Amino acid sequence: MHAEPAGASEPDTALAEHCDALFSPGSPLQAELPQWSVREGQRALALAVASAISDRAILLAEAGTGTGKTLAYLVPALLHGGRVIISTATRNLQDQLYTKDLPAARRALGAAVSTCVLKGRSNYVCLYRLQRAAEWVHGRHAHAQLRRIAQFAKADARGDLSALSGLEENSALNFLVTSTTDNCLGADCPDYKACFVMKARREAMASDVVIINHHLFFADLALRGEGVTELLPTADTLILDEAHQLAEIGVQFLGARCGTAQVVDLSRDVLASGLQHAKGLADWQSLSGALERAARDLRLVAPQAPGRLSQLQMTDLPGWDVALHDLQAQLAHTAAVLSAHAEAAPEFERLMERCATLQQAFGNWQSPAVESDEGATPQVRWADVGSAHLRLQSAPLSIAAAFAALLAQRRQAWIFTSATLSVGGNFRHARSALGLTPEHGGCAPVEQGVAPRCRELRVTSPFDYAAQARLLVPQDLPLPNQPGYSEAVGALAAQLAAANGGGTFVLTTTLRAAKIIAQTLRQSLPGRAVLEQFDESKPALLARFAATPQAVLVGSHSFWEGVDFPGDQLTLVVIDKLPFAPPDDPMVAARLARLEAAGRSGFMDYSLPQAALALQQGAGCLVRGEQDWGV
Incomplete structure (x- = not known):
């Protein structure tokens, strides 16, 4: 287990000198990376990253296309040692880092470090839900795909669906064979010991370098259910690549949301659990069907075309209040039926909690948005209308306050990098969005004679x-x-x-x-x-x-x-x-x-x-x- 990072340290001149040598002519990088050549911008970035890591500082670094920014932050991070968490914008970029960039850097440096990729739970096969999925699958093609997933889950050590070729990224099957924080049974699951999500988290806690993505980073900060919050305090260095996306991804998760897809998922779990543990004690088919119809009726109130509507636009729709009330009533009725048979299985208690959570979440949309307290980040509400489902969401206008609070929790090195981080030659927009200003507490005013904790670097592209x-x-x-x-x-x-x-x-x-x-x-x-x-x-x-x-x-x-x-x-x-x-x-x-x-x-x-x-x-x-x- 890695210890929590200590306080501020003396500047690591050896790290800077080592990086300087590696990114200069005659570097051993040339032997391991035949395409590599000396780039002054890459060298400058590597030295800035090394300095920030040594000082446990915050670095905003814009590196134009072709700079080689990935190697520029990997080399000093690996040389310095300690636990490194790298977050990037997408799962594809995660996989590229893990399978291509990171192994190349390790070979070039001869670094004996353990590495892993940690993704959100929706990427891993849930063995428990996989066994139930056949009840909801229709058609020969879907059943054939389900058999492929089952065979994959038996043969693959990680259970990461991205490794299964031929499976559509947005396939409905993915939803049926993976878990969410709502429907995961946790330690009560009969497949808990073999759970792929838990395996991935254990591997992450034992690794020196962990690669995550921004969606997982913020989902865990909001829900504390994905395993990242356990990692953050143990990290010496946090590198956030494609950092220009952080602010927009963050607001999606630092609010509250509920949707008809969650209700449909709940209705299916109620039916499956009822038939398994309390068959004949209630009409589970009718109960599940009524809940699913209530969700569908709420979606039908919204316009047919997908889009985004404000809360005022939604509440003005004919039939909105009635459909919302009916859905809450059906959730309450479902919880009451489950409560009457709660002794049948521990699973019923979790289903009741899901009913109560959704009932409260949808109920919040029956009242106007409450004005934020003075000084608090204002919230905005809207509805995302999809082709089949409706999602209601509230979110802060900015992640600045929440992110500044995170940065203030402990002294760690934070590296924010992207090819597009400045506007008009300055970082004011990025600093404001991420709370890296004295106003938000993310960066204190610079004291004379003291190196600033929050630093900036712009490296232009080498291309003509x-x-x-x-x-x-x-x-x-x-x-x-x-x-x-x-x-x-x-x-x-x-x-x-x-x-x-x-x-x-x-x-x-x-x-x-x-x-x-x-x-x-x-x-x-x-x-x-x-x-x-x-x-x-x-x-x-x-x-x-x-x-x-x-x-x-x-x-x-x-x-x-x-x-x-x-x-x-x-x-x-x-x-x-x-x-x-x-x-x-x-x-x-x-x-x-x-x-x-x-x-x-x-x-x-x-x-x-x-x-x-x-x-x-x-x-x-x-x-x-x-x-x-x-x-």
């Missing part, structure tokens, strides 16, 4: 963008808010793609625009492969794009970053319009209103910085290496 890329700004398109704009963008993209010798990305700001542009491209380029978001899972689409010469891929927000196609695989990127967040989005509207009320500019202080960061990410897809080129 003026020579490697061209920018085209068409002058004859309709205005973005005029009819036919997306069709015109699609027609222009078709002309450019037809003349392009490599692959093409068309990045849009809305799903509706993506559909229109993809349709226009298919009509204009009948012989060209046009791939569209949601045709397949994101990994499958990206794999097809890489394997298909001169392919065209049309995607919205999730395709703006986290992709890497060197050379001729991607030589043209079309962006339909500047990626400003929609001002009618409840969270965006609340943030803008708060800034304006404080006498600040919502556009200059929020909308413009957010759009600038998103644009940098989208445009950054084009040039990924010194030999890349494009428009």
Whole structure:
């Protein structure tokens, strides 16, 4: 077990000198990493990381594309020793770090450290739920997939579904064979000793380097149910890569949410447990069906088209209050039936708790949002309407206060890095979003003669963008808010793609625009492969794009970053319009209103910085290496 980090230490000059030598000519890195070459920016970043680790300081580091930031933070972290937690934006990036970047750094340094990946519980097969899943699966294909999952769970030591090829990332089966914090039986589960989630947590607690993702990081801070909060106090160094995403991911988890999907899941567990432990004592089929219908009726009150609605928009919908009341009543009735037979199984007690939790959560939406106490972070409520389900959510406008409190708990090294972390050459936007200001307590004012705890570094990209890329700004398109704009963008993209010798990305700001542009491209380029978001899972689409010469891929927000196609695989990127967040989005509207009320500019202080960061990410897809080129 690793001890909790001690207090402040003397600067580790040996660490800085070692890093300096490793990132200079004649480095042993060259022998282990044939593609590696000396980069002044990478060296500067590694030295800044080494200094922050030695001083247990906070570092905000922007490293332009091509800097080699992953190696720049891995080398000093591994050389320093102690426990290191690395968090990145996605599970794909987690896997890349674990299977590619980290092993390469370990080999180059000869570092004998233990490493592991820790993901959220929804990534691991739940052996208990796997046994029950057959009750809810219909169709030959689904049953065949379920058998594959069962065989995989028997043969694989980790039970991580990402290792099972051919399984759709958003498959309904995933929900049936994995657990949530709601339905996990914990130590009462008959499969507790063999549980893949518990195995992963035990491995993480015994490892020197643990790779997690931002969703898991914040989910655990909010729910304390994923195993990360046990790790944080034992870490000497915490590295948060793709840190520009932290603020937006954080607000998703640092609030409260409830949804009809949770109710449907509960209804199925009530039916399965009732039939297993108390068959004949109640009409479990009718009880489960009534609960599922109540959830479905609440969803049907909302508009058919998916989208996001404010609390006011939801409460004004005809039938909303009645459907919400009926759902709460059905949850209360279900809890009463379970209580009457509670002695049948310990599982019933947990089901009753889930009923009570959901009843209270939905009940909160029958009353207006309570004004926040003075000094507290304001909350905003909204509803995410999906094709089949409805999720009600409240969240803080900012994670700044919560994150500043986390940083103040103990003296550790925190490294925040990304290719896009500054706006206009400064880090004010990032500092404010993460609570790294004296106002939030995340960083105290700098004292004369004392090295600041919160530091900054900007390293520009080594690529020659003026020579490697061209920018085209068409002058004859309709205005973005005029009819036919997306069709015109699609027609222009078709002309450019037809003349392009490599692959093409068309990045849009809305799903509706993506559909229109993809349709226009298919009509204009009948012989060209046009791939569209949601045709397949994101990994499958990206794999097809890489394997298909001169392919065209049309995607919205999730395709703006986290992709890497060197050379001729991607030589043209079309962006339909500047990626400003929609001002009618409840969270965006609340943030803008708060800034304006404080006498600040919502556009200059929020909308413009957010759009600038998103644009940098989208445009950054084009040039990924010194030999890349494009428009």
